[in-house]
Amino acid sequence: MLSAYITHPDCARHDMGAQHPECPARLGAIHDQLLIKGLLDYMIPYDAPLATDEQLGRAHSALYVQEIRARSPAQGQVQIDPDTSMNPHTLQAALRAAGAAVEATDLVLRGEVSTAFCSVRPPGHHAERAAAMGFCFFNNVAVGIRHALDVHGLERVALIDFDVHHGNGSEDIFRGDDRVLMCSIFEKGLYPYSGENAIGPNMVNVGLAARTGSDAFREAVREQWLPALEAFRPQLIYVSAGFDAHREDDMGNLGLVDADYEWVTTQLMAVAQRHCQGRVISCLEGGYVLNPLGRAVAAHVKALIGAA
Numbered sequence: 001m002l003s004a005y006i007t008h009p010d011c012a013r014h015d016m017g018a019q020h021p022e023c024p025a026r027l028g029a030i031h032d033q034l035l036i037k038g039l040l041d042y043m044i045p046y047d048a049p050l051a052t053d054e055q056l057g058r059a060h061s062a063l064y065v066q067e068i069r070a071r072s073p074a075q076g077q078v079q080i081d082p083d084t085s086m087n088p089h090t091l092q093a094a095l096r097a098a099g100a101a102v103e104a105t106d107l108v109l110r111g112e113v114s115t116a117f118c119s120v121r122p123p124g125h126h127a128e129r130a131a132a133m134g135f136c137f138f139n140n141v142a143v144g145i146r147h148a149l150d151v152h153g154l155e156r157v158a159l160i161d162f163d164v165h166h167g168n169g170s171e172d173i174f175r176g177d178d179r180v181l182m183c184s185i186f187e188k189g190l191y192p193y194s195g196e197n198a199i200g201p202n203m204v205n206v207g208l209a210a211r212t213g214s215d216a217f218r219e220a221v222r223e224q225w226l227p228a229l230e231a232f233r234p235q236l237i238y239v240s241a242g243f244d245a246h247r248e249d250d251m252g253n254l255g256l257v258d259a260d261y262e263w264v265t266t267q268l269m270a271v272a273q274r275h276c277q278g279r280v281i282s283c284l285e286g287g288y289v290l291n292p293l294g295r296a297v298a299a300h301v302k303a304l305i306g307a308a
Contacts, residue, residue, distance in 0.1 A: 163242020
């Protein structure tokens with residue numbers, strides 16, 4: 001079965017300034033690598049729809065959603081936190097990014113595709129229930145997961161996060177929700193300076209020391225993630241797919257390489273085949289140096305679509 005490739009031109013119109021690492025060119029770098037490597041031949045393109053307030057409200061407070069809408073500028077920039085700002089196109093892009101996760105959920109659970117990659121921005125895993133931060137406005141994967149649980153009626157969903165930064169927003173939204181198992185790796189002592197002490201029994205957090213490379217990463221996956229996933233038996237797997245743990249990305253200090261992203265995705269696909277009919281949805285998070293970002297995403301998608 002083919003995979004879904006969900007994106008939208010609006011996602012490239014959100015711009016936080018010429019020197020900002022979370023730049024529009026990220027999506028072009030990803031698309032170019034997927035095209036060059038022939039991976040788009042195995043994917044069905046879909047336009048990301050706009051998430052509705054009802055969909056957003058399953059992961060965020062209604063007051064917060066209203067606040068983000070109200071802060072959207074008609075012109076210029078509005079600063080949300082020291083490294084996160086809105087231009088006149090940000091709101092539309094953020095709604096598309098969250099809507100992509102909902103669309104992916106519907107496509108996968110209707111059986112039209114078995115996997116999906118959402119090439120969208122802004123990213124989402126730092127967005128808490130009632131706070132934007134860390135380049136993120138709405139928590140895209142959280143919106144998708146709550147749609148799977150509350151609309152489609154799933155009972156067990158896993159969230160995998162391999163971004164170099166801990167997904168504090170996802171943890172905030174899902175702590176104590178026994179329908180969701182969150183497994184994450186991140187660099188210790190790095191923004192947002194959390195995660196080392198799990199705040200719920202449904203969290204499997206693995207903090208890695210700076211300069212950690214492939215061996216320790218793979219050991220963490222084998223020894224901590226995979227046993228937890230096997231015991232949980234997810235009906236659907238979501239991935240917060242951040243690629244800034246790559247050794248060529250200067251936003252962190254970990255030492256992963258392209259092959260690690262293919263390897264970890266292959267492990268997740270094996271779990272998905274055993275427990276959830278191969279159903280995996282991946283949403284772009286971090287990754288800021290364009291060349292390694294494009295290559296690492298291509299390695300991840302290659303395994304996601306079964307071309308590995």
